[in-house]
Amino acid sequence: MIPQISQAPGLVQRVLDFLAALKQSGFNGDTATSYADRLTMATDNSIYQLLPDAVVFPRSTADVALIARLADEERFKALTFSPRGGGTGTNGQALNTGIVVDMSRYMNRILDINVEQGWVRVEAGVIKDQLNQYLRPFGYFFAPELSTSNRATLGGMINTDASGQGSLVYGKTSDHVLGLRAVLLGGDMIDTRVMPTPLAETIAQEDTPEGRIYHTVLNRCREQRALILEKFPKLNRFLTGYDLRHVLSDDLQTFDLTRILTGAEGTLAFITEARLDITPLPKVRRLVNVKYDSFDSALRN
Template sequence: MIPQISQAPGVVQLVLNFLQALEQQGFTGDTATSYADRLTMSTDNSIYQLLPDAVVFPVLRRMSRFLPVWRRSRAFTSLIFTPRGGGTGTNGQALNQGIIVDMSRYMNRIIEINPEERWVRVEAGVIKDQLNQALKPYGYFFAPELSTSNRATLGGMINTDASGQGSLVYGKTSDHVLGIRAVLLGGRYP
């Protein structure tokens, strides 16, 4: 039997301490610990349910201040973080009982479209249909075609190497990724 969320447990004190430390470090994104906010992040397109302790919504420019907070303190090394895009994965990969790092609220900008060289630069929370709408005037689109393309984010597609209808012709997501810039655990950008 699949476990179901049957009660509204409180937030673990360690998580509250972490969120307070974030605020003290100047974190300018949003955080959420209410049961309603956590419940919305407890499911994805899979059959699983995991109620997180908190949700963090980082702003990319401030991301470098986010991760180093828990690396500096041994108290926070036991915390579990999971990035989340649109929650369209079917294997529960966007779920955890720790802290969800939601990429879709603020990290959803199309930064640059270079039609001559046929590439784009986007943030992880850009939705596939949003990107394709921006590419349409240039006669381009981002493949593969997904049934969840109106909510699937590019970060999530890269994470799962999404494929779908037309992937035999156009390839899967990894066939269209030229590079990734990510924030590492120490807060560095490689």
């Protein structure tokens, strides 16, 4: 007799039905419900632990769209989903008692590069060091830095708007994202990029999921502009969350939906691809050692 792999504890029939329906719909990735698989996704770098019911590993944007389309069906509305990259997040954002969608196992291909125009296109599961290793022979690198660069994914970096060492010079992840491919609940796909505001207004009139999103975001950001400018802290790295401040440019001439997705912690869409700007490798590196007379004065500075 083949020993049964433990499904325990608490796996619900609806989850098994979802996974079966996913397979039937042509999903090419993997699904996992063993206790061991679920346990590996139950923690990240936070103090929390949440055991998911299942883990799915999509191979492509099409696979992610299948997940999102099925998730929107009435019979599966009670299920919850969290995208996950390297699982190095510090606030438990990738944890979920429902279904974890692991973007790192297969969606880790570097798709395209244009050195003349200074960009690279990647899947969301590409790891930051993997990308820089690829870019080095071209004389470029992806500039936003973070301590977990050997395992954090671009999808995770984009969704936490990561930054670290060197950020005074190079800024944060959102400063280097030119466009995103995102899958919405329901399975619709959108491609974001900076555009003249009149074009965004035209899209906002379309009776499509994308049009309705443009309509809401454009109107909300305009109507609440004064409040947003007053309340959002004027710091270089001011938040993880919905960056309503930068959706419209300061002169209001351009609109970029990308800015609302960067930092959204996976709450708005599954990011499947990103077009990122690349920076020439510095010829010289310098370390500046600033000495303070007290801890307090260092903090104040």
